[in-house]
Amino acid sequence: MQQGLCSLGDHVADPTTGQRTSQETRHAEIMQYLGSAEPLGFDTVVAGEHHFSDFIMSVPQIYLAWLSGQTTNLRLATGVTLLPHHDPVRLAEDFSTLDVVSSGRAEMWVGKGVEPYVYKHFGQDPTRAADMQTEGLDLLTKLWTEENLNWEGEFRPPLNNVTLEPRPVQRPHPPVFVSCGSLESVDVPARLGLNLVMTVLAFDLDQLQPMVERYHAGWEAAGHTHKPKITLLAHVHVAPTSQEARDHLRKYQFDFQRWVFAKRFGMKSEDVQLPPRITDLGEPHNVIACGSPQEVTDKIGHLIELSGCDRFIYQGDYGGQPWPLVHRSLEMYAKEVLPVIKEMDA
Secondary structure (H helix, E strand, C coil), rough: CEEEEECCCEECCHHHHHHHHHHHHHHHHHHHHCHHHHCCCCCCEECCCCCCCCCCCCHHHHHHHHHHHCCCCCEEEEECCCCHHHCCEEEEEEEHHHHHHHHCCCEEEHHHHHHHHHHHHCCCCCHHHHHHHHHHHHHHHHHHHCCCCEEECCCCCCEECCCCCCCCCCCCCCCEEECHHHHHHHHHHHHCCCEEEEEEHHCCCHHHHHHHHHHHHHHHHCCCCCCEEEEEEEEEEECCCCCHHHHHHHHHHHHHHHHHHHHHHHCCCHHCCCCCCHHHCCHEEEEHHHEEEHHHHHHHHHHHHHHHEEEEEEEEECCCCCCHHHHHHHHHHHHHHHHHHCCCCC
């Protein structure tokens, strides 16, 4: 079982003090956090992408390129690349270059994003996001695998006899994971033969297994001969006791999630009613791995069993949490949970 470490780079105030660090400090914390992944035993690092918000990571490729020079074996992934906002040609060049300079460790995770207003700022129609993403995925894989490419689509000018340079190291191309949060959304990666990534905060836990089953059924129906890969991401907080972990997240998780939901649905934070999957910490239907090392191990084991994933991603630096507690959780996880999870089978 592979494991990864994710930061989406939110930059919000500590809700208990109202204090917010500078952007320079927050970026330094992110680099310290992600830079600890390989020494602590993680296999993958994941950097997010957002625009025009208090998520302050907008170009994850830069973070990953820096990390490629600091590490030896770490997989370098985006969580996620907002494909509809970009020219697939430029993205193909970016990630092919990252793959070359990292000796074949680049991954692209793609998604449509959860902030519809961003499409307006890019001059795009959010109702066409799925179509833009599907076309972009098709072009990306062709650019990486074909030479002298002739291509025509709806959302960018046609290509005539184009060969992408540099060519990626990984064959047939760097792994592509498509972020999915509903039953219907898994159909596209299944049909295209692409990998699946799911963030369990996005849906109720009873939807996890049906999504995976539908993905596998679609994969088989498409007749792919290579093996699908599934990655699962969850928020994690580890403390010496379960009560301490829950008391901590009640301060930092709920306000943060109201802020995220408000951005997603265009409403005021105070009007957001969070679903029980987030608020019922410690309950079986809760999607957050929160508690003592043993409780976190049990929760992640259950998530792995439901999803059949072959990689689990830890996300723990969010919501304005005090940096010493972010690191305490990460170090406890690396010491007491990560070795156990590594031994698990999907």
